[in-house]
Amino acid sequence: MPPIEHLELMPEPDDPRLLTTVDPSAPGYPGEAYGLTDEEARQLRWPLGPIKEALWPWGAVFFSIGTLLLLVSWPFIDAYLTPVLPDSEWAYEDTGIRRLQSTGLSGEGVDVCIVDTGADISHRDLEGVSLAGFRDFYEENNEEVRDVGDEYHGTMMTGLLVANGTFTGAAPGVSLSIALALGPEGSSGQQDRVALAIRWCRITQEVDIISLSLGANPGDGMGTDSETVAAVNEALQAGIFVVAAAGNTGLEGSISDVSVPANIPGVIAVGAVFRSGVSWPDSASGSATDPYGGDNRTFPDQKPEISAPGVNIFSTATTDLTPPYAYSSGTSDSTVFVTGALSLILELYGEDLAGGDGIISQEDMVLVKRALANSAASGEGDGAGHDNRLGYGKLDAFEWASQVAFELNLN
Known part of the structure; x- marks a missing residue:
């Protein structure tokens, strides 16, 4: 099986929100399953390589930094948030x-x-x-x-x-x-x-x-x-x-x-x-x-x-x-x-x-x-x-x- 960055994400015809990981050489679903031509169906597939580069390692690094900043600043956010909550x-x-x-x-x-x-x-x-x-x-x-x-x-x-x-x-x-x-x-x-x-x-x-x-x-x-x-x-x-x-x-x-x-x-x-x-x-x-x-x-x-x-x-x-x-x-x-x-x-x-x-x-x-x-x-x-x-x-x-x-x- 090729490395993950060489795989592609293919949407499911019944629910495009669901993505299946496939080998780039796999034919996938025919265009008629999507109501498209075979070439248009092929263009729906996303290569995982760029997505991986966006998420790892820098995406994970920025997410971790953001989480730490939120934890450190939460007392100040809480002090601001509590007075503005709709009261009764x-x-x-x-x-x-x-x-x-x-x-x-x-x-x-x-x-x-x-x-x-x-x-x-x-x-x-x-x-x-x-x-x-x-x-x-x-x-x-x-x-x-x-x-x-x-x-x-x-x-x-x-x-x-x-x-x-x-x-x-x-x-x-x-x-x-x-x-x-x-x-x-x-x-x-x-x-x-x-x-x-x-x-x-x-x-x-x-x-x-x-x-x-x-x-x-x-x-x-x-x-x-x-x-x-x-x-x-x-x-x-x-x-x-x-x-x-x-x-x-x-x-x-x-x-x-x-x-x-x-x-x-x-x-x-x-x-x-x-x-x-x-x-x-x-x-x-x-x-x-x-x-x-x-x-x-x-x-x-x-x-x-x-x-x-x-x-x-x-x-x-x-x-x-x-x-x-x-x-x-x-x-x-x-x-x-x-x-x-x-x-x-x-x-x-x-x-x-x-x-x-x-x-x-x-x-x-x-x-x-x-x-x-x-x-x-x-x-x-x-x-x-x-x-x-x-x-x-x-x-x-x-x-x-x-x-x-x-x-x-x-x-």
């Missing part, structure tokens, strides 16, 4: 979160627990987080605060709430507890771990809000009689607000309700909308019937209760990425915007809600949900404006705070 500032503006923050609120004094895949707390935008506790229910490694998710789901949700660097989260001043209860795939199927995590948030951490960017379909390991449902109800009875994702099953015709535990009456179930305010097609629809009692759902507990931005949301990602940021879509993201808004409201009116005994009662929690329903953008209140996908409307944190003040006669 619009989401904080459109939900009224930035307007509430402009009054000096940051969530300070409010305790929040996120149950997820953990968090990469070494991220530069999370360095200032007030971490109240970390517990690993997946591998029982409580010494290393980390994110085990393949898609760093927990880190992204954490950033949406408490990031304070490249962008500012919804409530960067909260005291945050992180419960690692989901595995690498981010599945909520391990209901025992999720239930233990929720109880840890309630009993050990004594939080004000539990944020659950997770869920499962009834019967998929987290049914209406599951340990997770029991743990959520225990938290609600203790005066802890629970905010949960409605689910991303809107296009699955066999599923007729929001996810568990978002379908529990006292939970605030959150759907997702585009930047335009239109409901995201994958956002789960709520059923008119409460699966726990069989009765029709009534105001302010129709599902979902509210919707928030949840499409192409920018947030923190694993520090294994450069730059360490990513975008995601889903009701998980939407959930954190509502958690953040509620954190700001509890910083502002938490003591008024708790009253003299310092305890938020079931009536107080209904008051907050009623204020949420009445404050929702395009929501009409009393159930008249409820949509089984959008809820009572889109999140307006500033108006939600105003409605809470009205309910408390603080105006």
Whole structure:
């Protein structure tokens, strides 16, 4: 066989992008295979010699030099690239979160627990987080605060709430507890771990809000009689607000309700909308019937209760990425915007809600949900404006705070 530089590349008639190496003396395909004359077909063949000279050795040398220059200069490229990445500032503006923050609120004094895949707390935008506790229910490694998710789901949700660097989260001043209860795939199927995590948030951490960017379909390991449902109800009875994702099953015709535990009456179930305010097609629809009692759902507990931005949301990602940021879509993201808004409201009116005994009662929690329903953008209140996908409307944190003040006669 002749040396490689003496061979030729011949395109395949069925797909000219495929090249076959042939000896120059080989006749090759006849011209009719290409719809050409034999001489024109012959001219389609490329000698490998000039190509080899272009690639070796100088092509390889220049490629190696270029790669080294890119590696050396990457920190400077990263410093330039990160600030110009399209962020999701619009989401904080459109939900009224930035307007509430402009009054000096940051969530300070409010305790929040996120149950997820953990968090990469070494991220530069999370360095200032007030971490109240970390517990690993997946591998029982409580010494290393980390994110085990393949898609760093927990880190992204954490950033949406408490990031304070490249962008500012919804409530960067909260005291945050992180419960690692989901595995690498981010599945909520391990209901025992999720239930233990929720109880840890309630009993050990004594939080004000539990944020659950997770869920499962009834019967998929987290049914209406599951340990997770029991743990959520225990938290609600203790005066802890629970905010949960409605689910991303809107296009699955066999599923007729929001996810568990978002379908529990006292939970605030959150759907997702585009930047335009239109409901995201994958956002789960709520059923008119409460699966726990069989009765029709009534105001302010129709599902979902509210919707928030949840499409192409920018947030923190694993520090294994450069730059360490990513975008995601889903009701998980939407959930954190509502958690953040509620954190700001509890910083502002938490003591008024708790009253003299310092305890938020079931009536107080209904008051907050009623204020949420009445404050929702395009929501009409009393159930008249409820949509089984959008809820009572889109999140307006500033108006939600105003409605809470009205309910408390603080105006």
